[in-house]
Amino acid sequence: MKYQKTLDHVINELEKISNYNYASSIIYWDLETEAPKEGIEKASQVLGFYSGESYRILTDLEFNKNIDLLLENIDLLDPINKKIIIETKKDIENIKKIPLNEYKEYNELLSKAQSIWAEAREKNNFSLFLPYLKKIITYKQKYVNYKGYNEHPYDALLDDYEPGITVKQLDIFFDNLKNRLVPLILKINKKKNFISNDILKLDYPIEKQKEFSIFIAKYLGFDFKRGLLRESTHPFSMSLNKYDVRMTTRYFLNDLQSSLFGTIHESGHSIYEQNIGEDICNTRLGGGNSMGIHESQSRLYENLIARSMEFWIPIYPKLQETFPENLKDIPLDLFYKAINKSQSDLIRVEADELTYSLHIILRYEIEKELIEGKIIPEDLPKIWNERMEKYLGTVPDSDSNGVLQDVHWAAGLFGYFPSYALGSANASQIMNSMKNKLNVDDILKEGKLEKIKEYLKENIHKFGKLKDPNEIMEIATKEIPNSKYYVDYLIEKYSKLYEI
Amino acid sequence: MKYQKTLDHVINELEKISNYNYASSIIYWDLETEAPKEGIEKASQVLGFYSGESYRILTDLEFNKNIDLLLENIDLLDPINKKIIIETKKDIENIKKIPLNEYKEYNELLSKAQSIWAEAREKNNFSLFLPYLKKIITYKQKYVNYKGYNEHPYDALLDDYEPGITVKQLDIFFDNLKNRLVPLILKINKKKNFISNDILKLDYPIEKQKEFSIFIAKYLGFDFKRGLLRESTHPFSMSLNKYDVRMTTRYFLNDLQSSLFGTIHESGHSIYEQNIGEDICNTRLGGGNSMGIHESQSRLYENLIARSMEFWIPIYPKLQETFPENLKDIPLDLFYKAINKSQSDLIRVEADELTYSLHIILRYEIEKELIEGKIIPEDLPKIWNERMEKYLGTVPDSDSNGVLQDVHWAAGLFGYFPSYALGSANASQIMNSMKNKLNVDDILKEGKLEKIKEYLKENIHKFGKLKDPNEIMEIATKEIPNSKYYVDYLIEKYSKLYEI
Secondary structure, eight states: OTTHHHHHHHHHHHHHHHHHHHHHHHHHHHHHHTOOGGGHHHHHHHHHHHHHHHHHHHTOHHHHHHHHHHHHTGGGSOHHHHHHHHHHHHHHHHHTTSOHHHHHHHHHHHHHHHHHHHHHHHHTOHHHHHHHHHHHHHHHHHHHHHHOOSSOHHHHHHHHHSTTOOHHHHHHHHHHHHHHHHHHHHHHHHTGGGSOOGGGGSOOOHHHHHHHHHHHHHHHTOOGGGEEEEEOSSOOEEEEETTEEEEEEOOBTTBHHHHHHHHHHHHHHHHHHHTOOTTTTTSTTOSOOOHHHHHHHHHIIIIIITTSHHHHTTTHHHHHHHSHHHHTTOOHHHHHHHTTOOOOOSOGGGOOHHHHHHHHHHHHHHHHHHHHTSSOGGGHHHHHHHHHHHHHSOOOSSSTTTTTSOSTTTTTOTTOHHHHHHHHHHHHHHHHHHHHHSOHHHHHHTTOHHHHHHHHHHHTGGGTTSSOHHHHHHHHHSSOOOSHHHHHHHHHHHHHHTTO | OTTHHHHHHHHHHHHHHHHHHHHHHHHHHHHHHTOOGGGHHHHHHHHHHHHHHHHHHHTOHHHHHHHHHHHHTGGGSOHHHHHHHHHHHHHHHHHTTSOHHHHHHHHHHHHHHHHHHHHHHHHTOHHHHHHHHHHHHHHHHHHHHHHOOSSOHHHHHHHHHSTTOOHHHHHHHHHHHHHHHHHHHHHHHHTGGGSOOGGGGSOOOHHHHHHHHHHHHHHHTOOGGGEEEEEOSSOOEEEEETTEEEEEEOOBTTBHHHHHHHHHHHHHHHHHHHTOOTTTTTSTTOSOOOHHHHHHHHHIIIIIITTSHHHHHHHHHHHHHHSHHHHTTOOHHHHHHHTTOOOOOSOGGGOOHHHHHHHHHHHHHHHHHHHHTSSOGGGHHHHHHHHHHHHHSOOOSSSTTTTTSOSTTTTTOTTOHHHHHHHHHHHHHHHHHHHHHSOHHHHHHHTOHHHHHHHHHHHTGGGTTSSOHHHHHHHHHSSOOOSHHHHHHHHHHHHHHTTO
16 A cells, blocks of 8 residues: 555554553553552552653654545545544544643543542542542533534533534433433332332342352353453443453442442443454454443343343342342342332432433533533532432432442543433343344343344444444444433333332 | 753653553553453563563663763762662663564563463473473573673673672582581481471461461551552562552462461562652662562561561460461460471472572572573473482472472573572671661560661661662671671571471
């Protein structure tokens, strides 16, 4: 090819960025899972250094000239390199609007903020975290101006996770959810005790929970030769590459659901990353797609699969054997109801499927208003609690269980929460389509989860970032993303469960 | 200062190297403690990348010009920067003789070799490891020629760990040990069953061993807010900086000594690293000194302190409480003898103080001959076993317990083993000097270990790499390093123990 040398130079520079990312990811993993407290500050500086190095490459003049040259001759490139160049150009456009020193400081701030957040949450002390949160929000407000937006400043943040989506679209999306789901939620609130999940709150020995978490991750198809499962304050997944994909969960003695569905959720993310196609796995396209696609995979496994009756038929006996004192005499039917109890509760990650989106709507609205400057960080605990009462009819007993519950803001993830709801909608749409091709219920009953993994690999996972989110949804479902299947699924499932 | 800008540039470049080292260390730690198997290859490539980046800086023309300019004006610099420039120049001289591609390949090779070694050791399969070992030796043979040497090619390797020491000096050192110790060892061999350590080989529950390991590390003065203790195939210590110092040990159900003295040994290394002076901790001088000094600290704690009667007086009851079934009825006197039983045994890291140096002599001789090409790697299992019989009168039951027992060769550490013996000699010399200033026996009996930590900090630790090894020994003992105190100590201790 005429521009082979230009391409080689670009690929070589991208390889450096990939190595910086590798180092940053391992340092991040270490910080989240075991680093000693007093080592955090230095680790944060090192993270700042590596993000600065990536910045330096992306804003380098020669690199930019080469990218532009390749863009002018884009049709000479094969599809993979074509997409690599286009995506790199987007990164450049995003990053070069931000001054280097601000970018580096911000990245250092984030890694420190996450440790402080963990401490603040543990100590139920919002004021510990407040100064960091203020700095992060100030940066985000500057960032949206650097980046630019057409209608709403929050659009600039949404675009980082779900390219192209806007406040305008989301307002409609969430209004539809509110309008159709809230009436059902209100009816269920009146039948509060129709379903009990007390059996999930007995003593579940941590070591046994760990054992079952490993079992269930394997059962879903997570490959432990290419991955790890550990513990952290907030469950997360992290892919170094498809050969090393790591995830965490958390264990509470009196809460079986937390570790169980935490592990299943993260397995969904991690199985996705382990299934990226060989052709792209060593390129910048070799990771999961947008957050809305990524969350569709975790939620598909967590909810549509693992909160179905069929899923538990072959493995409920194993769960009973692991916790005989608690479950020996509990029939599957009761267990199934318990894991699907709908309850207007405090913690997002432990919310049932039906009330979940209200947790998201609350965060979505608060983030919009913070970015606009309509509300200030100091007032967050108060505002949080007021809106929890308004939307879910319940007031947090502590900031740890309220405004401090999520790591996202400490990690700078403003504009990210809506992806969870979009992910749920995508998951229902994908499941609907998968059911047209596979007999999913039978597969689950027979415990042949590898068939589902294979289907998802072929229709979604293997593409990595090679396709755009909408293209992926087209391939997997022959439709553009919409909320229809999601709302239909929830209404059908919960009307039946609560006999409404 | 006139050359401030030049100095700033150099310090900035060294900061980059420090960040590359930070990343490499964390990746190494991860590989040794938890990385999934299939992720190793990519991790090795990334390590290769970072060593290449450091190489690039050290061989950069402008950087070299700046270093030389500062060297010409060295008296304008303060003592810390002076030493930084001198040490950096040494690094440059060492590295620039090696071609970049060889250097990078070698570093990738090492990280892979270590994982393969662990597997080979586990499976008792030397042939798995052989191809890697051969490549490492070939590289080392090239390396000594690149580096150059006056008398013996092995001198070039020794110099990496103990600057200035030669085969000529070591032959004398080891001959002295052989001549004075072997007669005693032979006598003790005849009184084989005079002391028993069977009580240390009962069932010691792993979880209880872990608990006691944490206790003893804290007791010695290891600060867990600035460090970690984990598990790995071969115990090691690693310092990211004085605020994050990590160590590992290993646990066997039927061997209390392994985890106990493994932890104490590594605590010696790690306490050293945690005590580096604040004035140098963020510079390239902010780590422990030569291997002979570093090992003196681990061995001082492991042997001179923790294998003394006084040390156990205040804490033996705690050990008894931790393992009541095994130790409740064992008086301290018996325990003291058990942990000091001399036995011509297979495993170096578990050897008693007296026979230990014979393990080193064996490795020293083999390494010399491998580098000279007098013996070939294929013959190593045979040669190893023959010499074990000759020196220690015992033949390994497997290569795992023979030639595969140490990680060093897989890590490229040829020329390193002699430092262990030098470290032991230094430890005795330092202890002798410390006893002139402190009542060490009383301190141990009263359990006031912080006084010893404080003494070592002031006389050795705080200097980091600011002084040369011989200067450190001068400061700490007012003598140059010698083997007198070491041999005297061993002969006195073991003659008494065995009533010879």
